[in-house]
Amino acid sequence: MHRFLVVIEKADNNYSTYSPDLPGCVATGSTQEEAKKNIYEAIKMHVQGMLEDNLPIPESESFAEYVAIAEKSSTSS
Template sequence: MSTYIALVRKEKGSSFGVEFPDFPGCISAGDSLDEAVANAKEALEFHVRGMIEDGDKIPNPSDLNLIMSKPSFKNAVPVLIDVPVVHKNKRVNITIDEGLLAKIDELAAEMGMTRSGFIAVAARKSLLESRKDKI
């Protein structure tokens, strides 16, 4: 598990915005602070997963004092976000209904994904949703 700093800001009349100094371009938002933090965690997990799939190097977490010393982050509230350790992919053999497999392949192609990638994203989404029910 790695812990990264998310910076939360709230401008008058807007939602809570979240950015990650270690991951430029990875942003999120929410109508409440809790929603913004939950959305930020999901955004960071997907961002890191995409970087790994692209073969990009994942940065080490920056020091909180260093980040908060920058004038551009002066009015932001830091929140720590944990990202699970990503494991290597493992090849598996599964049995699945032919009709369901055809629909998976069709939608995966429309989304520009592989079958394995689509199934992995669907499984992660299901796991995230099942955890929300238990919280």
Template sequence: MRQVILYPGEDGWWVVECPSLPGCVSQGKTKEEALRNIREAGGAYIEALEQDGLPVPQERFDVMVVAV
């Protein structure tokens, strides 16, 4: 299980990032599509690390909302 950040992109698509997997970013026309895509991207990311014998990063982020 991984935390993701989902936000609207400048082009109207939804962007989603998985901070615990550096560089794992995807997008979709809808929030649902973006979330499906990040699940696929995260799975492929982890699979590639395992195939290369590299450690899979642990989930290590806390999420907080801060008023600015």
């Protein structure tokens, strides 16, 4: 089994998705759920094509993390 990080971004009128570990493998959808379904299918097809071409499947090296930054108080002294 292969696991790949997927990034989902809100666009103007839809959602865009991609996997940093599979350059060129992208998908869109009108909802987050549709975008997730579409990227799953795109990754499946992408990996199948790599296998058919005898190319190595890359190991996932990407990860995601949120960073929280506290807002400074805007009160005057």
